[in-house]
Amino acid sequence: MTVFKSAFIAAALVVAAPVSFAESAETEQASNATQIIAKVNGMVCDFCARAVTKVFGKEDAVESVDVDLDAGEIRVALKNGATISDERVGELVKKSGYDLVSVLRDTA
Amino acid sequence: MSRFCYFLCVALLALFLGQTADARPVSYPEGWTIMQHNNGDFSSAHVHYSPTFQDSFGIYSERNWANDWQFTGVQYNRLVKRWNTSDSQANLYFKLGAGQADAFGDSDESLAGFVDISADWETRRWFLAYDARAYDLGFDQDFRQFARLGVAPYIGDYGDLHTWLMVQVDHDPESDTPVTATPLIRFFYDVQLLEIGYTPETDRFMLNWIIRL
Numbered sequence: 001m002t003v004f005k006s007a008f009i010a011a012a013l014v015v016a017a018p019v020s021f022a023e024s025a026e027t028e029q030a031s032n033a034t035q036i037i038a039k040v041n042g043m044v045c046d047f048c049a050r051a052v053t054k055v056f057g058k059e060d061a062v063e064s065v066d067v068d069l070d071a072g073e074i075r076v077a078l079k080n081g082a083t084i085s086d087e088r089v090g091e092l093v094k095k096s097g098y099d100l101v102s103v104l105r106d107t108a
Numbered sequence: 109m110s111r112f113c114y115f116l117c118v119a120l121l122a123l124f125l126g127q128t129a130d131a132r133p134v135s136y137p138e139g140w141t142i143m144q145h146n147n148g149d150f151s152s153a154h155v156h157y158s159p160t161f162q163d164s165f166g167i168y169s170e171r172n173w174a175n176d177w178q179f180t181g182v183q184y185n186r187l188v189k190r191w192n193t194s195d196s197q198a199n200l201y202f203k204l205g206a207g208q209a210d211a212f213g214d215s216d217e218s219l220a221g222f223v224d225i226s227a228d229w230e231t232r233r234w235f236l237a238y239d240a241r242a243y244d245l246g247f248d249q250d251f252r253q254f255a256r257l258g259v260a261p262y263i264g265d266y267g268d269l270h271t272w273l274m275v276q277v278d279h280d281p282e283s284d285t286p287v288t289a290t291p292l293i294r295f296f297y298d299v300q301l302l303e304i305g306y307t308p309e310t311d312r313f314m315l316n317w318i319i320r321l
Contacts, residue, residue, distance in 0.1 A: 040192075042190065042196075044230055045270075046268075049266045050136065051135075051139075054136050054138075054139070055137060066266075067266045068266070069266050070263075070265070072194060095137060095161065099192040101194075
């Protein structure tokens with residue numbers, strides 16, 4: 001019985017370890033993702049925010065999009081290793097119907 | 109077709125198309141919009157697709173109970189100009205419709221069309237809008253305009269339920285009551301907008317809704 005118990009624990013560790021490692025790696029990737037903060041003019045309503053979320057969300061490089069209406073900012077998290085130029089950010093803001101004021105980059 | 113059947117058909121159409129605001133006549137690129145307006149004088153339904161944030165194409169149907177006619181056709185909406193500032197947005201729109209119309213009780217249909225110009229200005233607290241529309245129905249001409257003022261009693265964050273208190277003043281020279289004022293409340297949540305109002309002069313309710321997909 002002790003042999004079975006030891007074998008079971010060993011098997012469980014073998015199965016769980018890679019999963020646990022993968023989760024750690026994912027967390028690592030997310031924390032290393034580059035965030036772009038685009039300050040825009042004209043984004044005064046919830047629907048405006050939805051427009052930029054839709055447009056930025058279609059970009060391959062974009063992991064997630066968040067909007068701060070109070071600050072007039074679009075916060076874009078990029079996928080690991082992905083990049084997006086300031087010019088492209090400006091195009092996407094324009095395509096959404098708003099005007100880009102500035103772009104800040106933040107690498108966590 | 110009775111008013112109830114008309115409302116029901118449009119509601120079923122919306123449900124069929126999807127469960128998925130803002131009253132602007134254009135959406136975000138590749139966005140679909142379904143909107144319906146009812147105010148006692150007329151009921152309308154408009155479904156449109158926006159290839160860009162400046163244009164939308166769609167179909168428009170209106171039953172005008174005040175002036176006894178109905179119109180069905182295609183509609184093009186154009187954002188002529190947008191002014192963006194750090195705390196406001198203003199828009200100027202042009203709309204064009206072409207189709208056919210007939211008077212109630214008359215089976216003859218006429219080629220018909222309309223032109224519409226509208227403008228709005230909005231901050232997170234205040235809202236102003238104006239719209240004027242002129243119809244050529246073939247057998248008659250029609251004109252109406254309205255202005256609207258709104259205030260948000262609280263400023264919600266992105267994703268919250270947004271509420272606006274508004275008053276709309278309508279002018280329809282052909283109507284039995286040419287000038288009316290309608291206090292209304294607007295709820296805007298996710299991609300859905302609902303407006304409920306009441307017009308004391310005519311003892312009629314307003315019910316507008318918009319869904320963006």
